[in-house]
Amino acid sequence: MSQDAGIGAPELEAGEGVRRRDFINIAAVATAGVGGVAVLVPLISQMAPSADVLAASSTEVDISAIEPGQAIKTIFRKQPVFIRNLTPAEIAEADKVDVGSLRDPQTLAERTKEGKGNILVTMGVCTHLGCVPLGAGEGEVKGEFGGYFCPCHGSHYDTAGRIRKGPAPKNLEVPEYAFNSDTVIKIG
Amino acid sequence: MSFPWANEYKPSHPAMQWLDEKLPLPRLVYNAVGAGYPVPRNLNYFWNFGILAGVCLALQLVTGIVLAMHYAPNALVAFDSTEHIMRDVNWGWMLRYAHANGASAFFVVVYIHIFRGFFYSSYKAPREMIWLLGVVIFLLMMATAFMGYVLPWGQMSFWGAKVITGLFGAIPLVGEPLQTWLLGGFAPDNAALNRFFSLHYLLPFVILGVVILHIWALHIPGSSNPTGVDVKTESDTVPFHPYYTAKDGFGLGVFLLIYCAVLFFGPNMLGHPDNYIPANPMSTPAHIVPEWYFWPFYAILRAFTVDILFIPAKLMGVLAMFGAILVWFFLPWLDRSPVRSGHYRPMFRKFFWFGLIPTMAVLFYCGGAPAEEPYVMLSQLASLYYFAHFLIILPIVSAIEKPEPLPFSITEAVLGKDEAAALEAPKA
Numbered sequence: 001m002s003q004d005a006g007i008g009a010p011e012l013e014a015g016e017g018v019r020r021r022d023f024i025n026i027a028a029v030a031t032a033g034v035g036g037v038a039v040l041v042p043l044i045s046q047m048a049p050s051a052d053v054l055a056a057s058s059t060e061v062d063i064s065a066i067e068p069g070q071a072i073k074t075i076f077r078k079q080p081v082f083i084r085n086l087t088p089a090e091i092a093e094a095d096k097v098d099v100g101s102l103r104d105p106q107t108l109a110e111r112t113k114e115g116k117g118n119i120l121v122t123m124g125v126c127t128h129l130g131c132v133p134l135g136a137g138e139g140e141v142k143g144e145f146g147g148y149f150c151p152c153h154g155s156h157y158d159t160a161g162r163i164r165k166g167p168a169p170k171n172l173e174v175p176e177y178a179f180n181s182d183t184v185i186k187i188g
Numbered sequence: 189m190s191f192p193w194a195n196e197y198k199p200s201h202p203a204m205q206w207l208d209e210k211l212p213l214p215r216l217v218y219n220a221v222g223a224g225y226p227v228p229r230n231l232n233y234f235w236n237f238g239i240l241a242g243v244c245l246a247l248q249l250v251t252g253i254v255l256a257m258h259y260a261p262n263a264l265v266a267f268d269s270t271e272h273i274m275r276d277v278n279w280g281w282m283l284r285y286a287h288a289n290g291a292s293a294f295f296v297v298v299y300i301h302i303f304r305g306f307f308y309s310s311y312k313a314p315r316e317m318i319w320l321l322g323v324v325i326f327l328l329m330m331a332t333a334f335m336g337y338v339l340p341w342g343q344m345s346f347w348g349a350k351v352i353t354g355l356f357g358a359i360p361l362v363g364e365p366l367q368t369w370l371l372g373g374f375a376p377d378n379a380a381l382n383r384f385f386s387l388h389y390l391l392p393f394v395i396l397g398v399v400i401l402h403i404w405a406l407h408i409p410g411s412s413n414p415t416g417v418d419v420k421t422e423s424d425t426v427p428f429h430p431y432y433t434a435k436d437g438f439g440l441g442v443f444l445l446i447y448c449a450v451l452f453f454g455p456n457m458l459g460h461p462d463n464y465i466p467a468n469p470m471s472t473p474a475h476i477v478p479e480w481y482f483w484p485f486y487a488i489l490r491a492f493t494v495d496i497l498f499i500p501a502k503l504m505g506v507l508a509m510f511g512a513i514l515v516w517f518f519l520p521w522l523d524r525s526p527v528r529s530g531h532y533r534p535m536f537r538k539f540f541w542f543g544l545i546p547t548m549a550v551l552f553y554c555g556g557a558p559a560e561e562p563y564v565m566l567s568q569l570a571s572l573y574y575f576a577h578f579l580i581i582l583p584i585v586s587a588i589e590k591p592e593p594l595p596f597s598i599t600e601a602v603l604g605k606d607e608a609a610a611l612e613a614p615k616a
Contacts (some may be wrong), residue, residue: 075470128502130353154493166493167490167492184292
């Protein structure tokens with residue numbers, strides 16, 4: 001390397017050891033490096049959700065048919081959503097829990113909309129590893145706290161969908177939603 | 189490297205001499221698995237499992253490539269195309285059962301191969317690199333097997349994919365975006381299925397590459413042996429061919445008998461009936477478990493049910509599960525005993541047979557059991573011992589243990605202390 005690098009620039013060979021050829025080398029390799037990294041952008045980005053997956057991201061649901069004590073399952077972003085009409089007893093049970101003792105402290109009121117404290121909308125996705133908990137369907141096990149029970153690894157959620165026992169770290173997620181009217185909600 | 193007494197490749201046919209000058213591929217094979225590779229003369233049947241693992245990889249490659257000619261990696265038709273293979277494709281049922289049970293056979297063989305390594309300390313100097321590459325192969329196998337199981341797009345496929353990609357969601361800060369990126373969506377769907385198929389086809393060839401490195405690294409010090417004593421003279425070795433090609437051939441026959449018995453008489457024995465139900469994102473199977481070969485690690489994942497200090501239980505479980513395999517990478521430096529073979533290590537032997545083996549059996553059983561007591565408690569105790577075995581017991585045992593006397597040489601171990609026998613070379 002040093003031999004042919006010296007050709008044409010012998011006067012720069014000695015001294016501080018920085019040659020014009022070094023500059024060309026570094027510039028060329030750096031440019032190729034930046035180019036190489038830039039190629040990774042589309043290669044990595046192609047794996048992120050595509051436009052059609054992102055587009056299917058809002059759902060309207062009629063909740064008028066849900067009686068107190070009942071729940072329905074619906075779909076949002078190809079994942080289940082639970083909409084539950086809580087009975088006064090279930091609300092009372094959720095309210096009497098000492099919030100400070102919870103793993104993910106939240107009151108029922110913080111998880112519902114004002115004036116609609118009986119309608120609990122949560123993702124039907126266990127925060128542990130993503131199974132669908134039981135408890136929304138008729139006759140399903142509701143777990144030790146009367147809410148939801150995830151059969152995969154034994155997480156128990158209470159009537160407010162809060163994690164009470166088992167490996168899940170968080171309460172069932174409340175998705176972004178709004179009441180379009182008294183009986184129709186829009187998720188997403 | 190090879191021993192100085194290794195047979196040299198001398199092709200007699202002019203065509204082979206011509207080839208040897210241009211591309212010495214037959215010479216490579218001759219020196220790798222032929223008469224040019226001297227191997228300790230005392231290898232027992234546990235030394236068959238390396239070759240058997242190679243046979244399993246070949247089996248999976250061949251059946252996999254032909255299955256890919258009939259399978260469609262699209263969430264709408266994947267399940268149906270699997271049933272098409274089972275019902276309509278000529279011999280499709282056999283090819284698919286051979287592939288699915290071939291995965292199980294591969295793991296049986298590799299687990300025995302790994303535990304052979306544990307008992308005879310095959311990971312010790314100068315063979316650390318062989319061991320490290322082996323752990324890499326095992327991790328690649330796990331990734332490949334997991335993605336392969338997703339492809340039929342049954343209930344267990346779908347929920348397995350969801351749970352395992354959910355593991356990445358446990359990583360702080362980047363977890364959820366990472367999970368979404370891996371899946372190409374918010375839940376497993378067409379994007380995930382397609383990329384899993386692509387990678388399931390790619391990774392076996394990566395495994396093949398690492399296997400070649402594994403064998404290359406093996407041929408530098410040469411094979412270990414049940415005494416753990418180094419090869420000293422020519423009388424300690426025999427040429428790989430015909431001695432071990434014959435022994436491995438016999439082992440292969442036994443292996444194929446067992447494999448075919450499962451393949452033809454109980455092809456669904458190791459599967460889950462739930463995977464014959466098409467994937468349904470709205471309903472989780474009541475009892476969701478991975479394939480049997482993941483059970484010990486699944487048990488460790490589920491053993492963590494309460495937060496430890498500031499680390500959430502979920503993250504602890506994930507870290508422990510990956511840690512359970514990553515700890516193997518440090519094994520050559522955790523076990524400091526200069527004696528390799530468990531036969532000459534009384535304390536190590538006790539902890540191996542009465543500690544590690546029962547622990548693995550408990551973890552194995554609990555990983556397949558429902559997430560309830562007493563299995564959770566058992567998993568916790570077994571996980572605790574598992575890590576203690578590698579991180580605490582092995583270093584202490586190797587420091588305080590008094591090994592039993594080793595034979596002077598491999599030849600002496602085989603033939604006894606007979607001066608004349610020790611000097612006589614085996615007739616090749």
